[in-house]
Amino acid sequence: MADKEKKILIIGAGIAGSTLAMELDARGHLVTLFDNQFEHSSSRVAAGLLNPIVPKGVRETWQCHNIFPHVFDYYQGWANALNADFIHKYRFLNIHANPNETSEWNKRMVETPMADWLSTANLGEHELLHPHTSATWVHQCGRLNVSLFLDCVKTYFQDKNRFIQGDFNHKALVINDSSFNYSVNTQSESDTSFDCIVFCEGIGIMNNPFFNHLFFDPTGGDILTVYIPELKDQQCIIKQKQWLLPTGEPHTYLLGSNFHKNNLSTDPMESDAAYLLKRAREITQCEVTLIKHQRGVRPTVQNRRPYLGSHAEHKNMYVFNGLGAKGSSLCSWLSPMMANHIHSQGALNEEVDISRFNATIDPK
Numbered sequence: 136m137a138d139k140e141k142k143i144l145i146i147g148a149g150i151a152g153s154t155l156a157m158e159l160d161a162r163g164h165l166v167t168l169f170d171n172q173f174e175h176s177s178s179r180v181a182a183g184l185l186n187p188i189v190p191k192g193v194r195e196t197w198q199c200h201n202i203f204p205h206v207f208d209y210y211q212g213w214a215n216a217l218n219a220d221f222i223h224k225y226r227f228l229n230i231h232a233n234p235n236e237t238s239e240w241n242k243r244m245v246e247t248p249m250a251d252w253l254s255t256a257n258l259g260e261h262e263l264l265h266p267h268t269s270a271t272w273v274h275q276c277g278r279l280n281v282s283l284f285l286d287c288v289k290t291y292f293q294d295k296n297r298f299i300q301g302d303f304n305h306k307a308l309v310i311n312d313s314s315f316n317y318s319v320n321t322q323s324e325s326d327t328s329f330d331c332i333v334f335c336e337g338i339g340i341m342n343n344p345f346f347n348h349l350f351f352d353p354t355g356g357d358i359l360t361v362y363i364p365e366l367k368d369q370q371c372i373i374k375q376k377q378w379l380l381p382t383g384e385p386h387t388y389l390l391g392s393n394f395h396k397n398n399l400s401t402d403p404m405e406s407d408a409a410y411l412l413k414r415a416r417e418i419t420q421c422e423v424t425l426i427k428h429q430r431g432v433r434p435t436v437q438n439r440r441p442y443l444g445s446h447a448e449h450k451n452m453y454v455f456n457g458l459g460a461k462g463s464s465l466c467s468w469l470s471p472m473m474a475n476h477i478h479s480q481g482a483l484n485e486e487v488d489i490s491r492f493n494a495t496i497d498p499k
């Protein structure tokens with residue numbers, strides 16, 4: 136049973152907060168989005184790659200059968216509603232690094248259900264394929280231009296006077312029996328009381344006193360924007376350990392990525408750019424020019440299962456986090472689930488429900 140309209144405050148307008156805000160707004164709730172607009176947040180840096188296969192070990196990604204049949208329609212729905220163009224389908228060319236990789240991909244490709252996603256890339260199908268290289272196509276891949284999507288959602292809520300920019304101060308939150316009060320100078324009196332609050336803060340959650348029992352294993356990563364004039368404009372993503380992803384601008388690609396375990400720095404380092412540029416030159420055999428270097432931190436969880444659900448004591452206080460390296464694809468499945476949970480107590484998938492920790496954790 137759906138409740139009446141709720142006043143809902145969402146902290147964090149990354150991919151989690153933004154998709155959830157749209158979902159709850161569509162269910163008739165009065166949503167306010169609160170975000171500090173940190174330019175190096177995970178979602179602002181992310182390439183937005185959508186890929187059902189983990190190349191290492193050639194395996195399916197977790198829940199890919201629940202996600203990939205719908206992910207493009209999901210974001211296309213928001214693209215239509217917001218009148219923008221942020222979702223694109225691409226084939227994904229995995230160029231094998233050595234004969235061992237080739238035999239691994241070929242072995243896995245004939246197994247059910249991998250055959251649904253994979254096919255052999257034949258000589259002549261791509262300019263980077265030579266008689267001595269071999270490669271596999273991965274189908275149902277693409278890219279969400281995450282930053283553009285976030286900008287559109289921000290404008291949508293700004294137009295309703297329901298976007299607040301600033302740093303949320305957890306200590307200033309007043310918790311009542313069945314509501315919350317939070318005020319900043321720009322809010323009108325009527326906008327300081329909320330029925331629910333949802334924390335979607337990415338790694339910012341590590342400063343959140345209500346959910347600091349949730350364990351994170353943050354992973355930094357670099358993304359370059361590069362210019363490769365000699366390479367014919369690509370209609371596919373190219374990967375050989377690192378990947379090149381078309382941006383839509385002529386001869387311009389995103390190049391990534393790498394993993395810095397437990398490193399929270401968002402300051403780009405020249406040595407990381409140099410390594411990625413070298414890899415791009417090796418893959419394309421072309422001159423590659425750096426346009427931009429960004430570094431962000433993925434909100435990674437040790438067992439790679441996101442954190443969704445409500446606080447053990449304050450039932451109308453929720454968390455939606457732990458999206459790791461897969462926020463764009465996961466949100467198409469998890470945001471509707473989380474919205475239904477808040478809207479009408481819809482069930483959460485048990486692998487993501489934070490009530491799995493309640494037996495061992497004292498409520499805050």
Ligand SMILES: Cc1cc2nc3c(=O)[nH]c(=O)nc-3n(C[C@H](O)[C@H](O)[C@H](O)COP(=O)(O)OP(=O)(O)OC[C@H]3O[C@@H](n4cnc5c(N)ncnc54)[C@H](O)[C@@H]3O)c2cc1C
Nearest residue numbers: 147149150151171178181183184303337339356431462463
């Ligand atoms: C280098 C790199 C490459 C990536 N590539 C991909 C990819 O190709 N595909 C993919 O699916 N995923 C990718 N990811 C992962 C993806 O970005 C994350 O899974 C996703 O962005 C997490 O989203 P989020 O909304 O949970 O967190 P965030 O994006 O961190 O959003 C949280 C928001 O809350 C704000 N905030 C936090 N605390 C406060 C506070 N107290 N007050 C106000 N605002 C606050 C933050 O500034 C931010 O705007 C990549 C990440 C990195 C770093």
